[in-house]
Amino acid sequence: MHANPFRDLPAVHELVADPCLRSEVEQFGHEAVVQAIRCVLQEMRDRLRSGDVPAGAWSPQELGLKVRRLLEHECQPNLRRVINATGIVLHTNLGRAPMAASAARAACEAAQRYVNLEMDLESGARSHRQGLVRGLLARLTGAESATVVNNNAAATIIALRALAKGKEVIVSRSELVEIGGSFRLPEIMAVSGAILREVGTTNITRIEDYAAAVSEQTGLLLRVHPSNYRIMGHTAAPTLRQLVDLGRARQLPVIDDLGSGALIDFARWGFHDEPLARRSLEEGADLVLCSGDKLLGGPQAGLIAGRGDLIQRIEKDPLMRAVRMDKMALAALEATLRAYHSEEEALKQIPILAMLETNLEQLQDRAHGLAHALQQGAIPGCVVDVRDDTTYLGGGSTPMQSLPTVVCAIQSEKIRCHELAYRLRIGTPAVLPRIQKDWLLLDLRTIFPEEVAEVAKAVQHALREPPR
Numbered sequence: 001m002h003a004n005p006f007r008d009l010p011a012v013h014e015l016v017a018d019p020c021l022r023s024e025v026e027q028f029g030h031e032a033v034v035q036a037i038r039c040v041l042q043e044m045r046d047r048l049r050s051g052d053v054p055a056g057a058w059s060p061q062e063l064g065l066k067v068r069r070l071l072e073h074e075c076q077p078n079l080r081r082v083i084n085a086t087g088i089v090l091h092t093n094l095g096r097a098p099m100a101a102s103a104a105r106a107a108c109e110a111a112q113r114y115v116n117l118e119m120d121l122e123s124g125a126r127s128h129r130q131g132l133v134r135g136l137l138a139r140l141t142g143a144e145s146a147t148v149v150n151n152n153a154a155a156t157i158i159a160l161r162a163l164a165k166g167k168e169v170i171v172s173r174s175e176l177v178e179i180g181g182s183f184r185l186p187e188i189m190a191v192s193g194a195i196l197r198e199v200g201t202t203n204i205t206r207i208e209d210y211a212a213a214v215s216e217q218t219g220l221l222l223r224v225h226p227s228n229y230r231i232m233g234h235t236a237a238p239t240l241r242q243l244v245d246l247g248r249a250r251q252l253p254v255i256d257d258l259g260s261g262a263l264i265d266f267a268r269w270g271f272h273d274e275p276l277a278r279r280s281l282e283e284g285a286d287l288v289l290c291s292g293d294k295l296l297g298g299p300q301a302g303l304i305a306g307r308g309d310l311i312q313r314i315e316k317d318p319l320m321r322a323v324r325m326d327k328m329a330l331a332a333l334e335a336t337l338r339a340y341h342s343e344e345e346a347l348k349q350i351p352i353l354a355m356l357e358t359n360l361e362q363l364q365d366r367a368h369g370l371a372h373a374l375q376q377g378a379i380p381g382c383v384v385d386v387r388d389d390t391t392y393l394g395g396g397s398t399p400m401q402s403l404p405t406v407v408c409a410i411q412s413e414k415i416r417c418h419e420l421a422y423r424l425r426i427g428t429p430a431v432l433p434r435i436q437k438d439w440l441l442l443d444l445r446t447i448f449p450e451e452v453a454e455v456a457k458a459v460q461h462a463l464r465e466p467p468r
C-alpha cells in the first residue's frame with residue numbers, strides 16, 4: 001500500500017526531461033510544457049486527495065499524455081469552427097450567416113494583400129470606401145444611392161443622428177422592439193440624440209396618430225420591422241404608403257428599418273412577411289436599413305439605401321468614421337452582393353439560401369447517410385432514428401413560421417443526452433446538436449453536406465469516450 005500517494009508523482013524537472021515529452025518541448029517550448037506539467041501534477045494531487053483516483057504509480061507516459069492534451073487544448077483557437085446541427089439557419093450565437101466561398105476568398109485576399117480601399121485607381125486620387133459597394137447596392141435595391149456601416153444597429157444610430165438629432169422621431173408603440181444583445185429601440189434612439197415620440201398603442205396605431213404627432217419638432221417618421229415577434233388578433237397599422245404620403249405632405253423623411261434584409265423574396269419558402277428593400281423603396285420610403293448577415297447571407301454589415309441627399313448627410317456625419325466597415329468585411333460584402341446578380345447564382349452560392357433550397361428528399365438522403373455511417377460504428381445500446389421535424393430560420397426573423405426539416409435522432413442507454421451534447425460541443429470540430437425530450441437531434445438542414453462524415457465521427461467518438 002502507498003503510505004504517501006503523492007510520492008508516486010514525478011517532479012516537474014524529471015517529467016520535462018522525460019523522452020516522452022521531447023517533441024512537446026520542441027513544439028510548444030520548454031516554459032509552456034513546464035506550466036502544463038505543473039497544472040497536470042496539481043490536478044493529480046487534487047484528485048488523489050479527494051479519492052477521485054486510486055493511489056498508484058503513474059507512468060511518465062500517462063502523465064505525458066495528459067500534458068500533451070492540455071497543451072493541445074490551450075493551443076486551440078478560442079474562436080473556432082462549429083458544425084451547426086441545431087437546424088437554426090441564422091444562429092445568432094454561431095455567427096449568423098455563414099458566408100459564400102466567393103465572399104470568404106475576397107475577405108482573405110483583402111486581408112493578405114494591399115487593396116484599393118480608398119483609392120480610385122483610374123485617377124490615383126483618394127476615394128471613399130463606401131463607394132466600393134454603392135452602385136451594386138443601389139442597383140439591387142432600386143435606390144438612388146446607398147452606403148454601408150458596421151451593422152444595422154450602427155445604421156439606425158447614424159441615420160437617426162444625421163437626420164433627426166435633437167428632433168422628434170415618430171414611432172408606433174407596437175414597434176419598440178428589443179432585438180437582443182442590448183439593441184432596444186428607445187435606447188438606440190437616446191444614443192442617437194433623437195427624441196422618441198411614441199404614438200398609438202401596442203396593437204392599434206393609425207395614420208391619424210402619426211399625423212396628430214407631427215409638429216415643428218418632428219425630424220422624421222420611422223417604421224421598424226417587428227423582427228422577432230408578432231402582434232396578433234385585433235391589430236392595425238398604417239401601410240408604408242400612408243406613412244410616405246404623410247411624410248411627403250409634411251416634408252419629413254420616412255425611414256423603414258427592415259431588419260433582416262432579404263434581397264430576394266422569401267415567400268418561395270413560405271416566409272411571407274420578410275420585407276424586400278426594393279419593394280419598400282418603390283412604395284416611397286426615403287431610406288431603408290437592414291443587416292448584412294441575416295437573410296442577405298453576407299458579412300456583418302448595416303446597409304442604408306435610398307435618397308442620395310440623405311445618404312450624403314449620413315456619410316458626412318462625424319460618427320461615420322467610428323462605424324465604418326473594415327476592408328475584409330467590405331470585400332466579403334461586395335462579393336456577396338455580386339452573387340445576387342442572378343437569382344440562380346445567389347441560390348447556389350449563398351449558403352443560407354442553398355440550405356433553404358435543399359428539399360426534404362435531399363435532407364432525407366443525407367440523414368440516412370449519417371444514420372448509416374453511425375450504425376457502421378455499431379454502438380450497443382444506442383438507437384438512431386431518421387425523422388421529419390421542424391426548425392426555424394432564426395436570427396430574429398420570421399418567429400411564427402417554421403421550416404420543415406429532417407433529423408437524425410440519437411438516444412443512448414448509457415449516456416444522457418445532455419452529457420452527449422456536452423462531449424460534442426467540446427470536441428474538435430465542435431458539433432452543436434438540438435435536444436428534444438431526451439433525444440439528441442442532428443438537423444441536416446444546417447449541416448453542410450461535406451460535414452456529414454465529420455458529424456458521424458464526432459458522435460461515435462462522443463459515444464465511446466469513457467467518462468472522465
Ligand SMILES: *Cc1c(COP(=O)(O)O)cnc(C)c1O
Nearest residue numbers: 151152153225227258259260291
Ligand atoms: C437585427 C435588427 C437590427 C440590428 O441589426 P444588427 O445588424 O444586428 O446590428 C435592427 N433592427 C431590426 C428591425 C433588426 O431586425
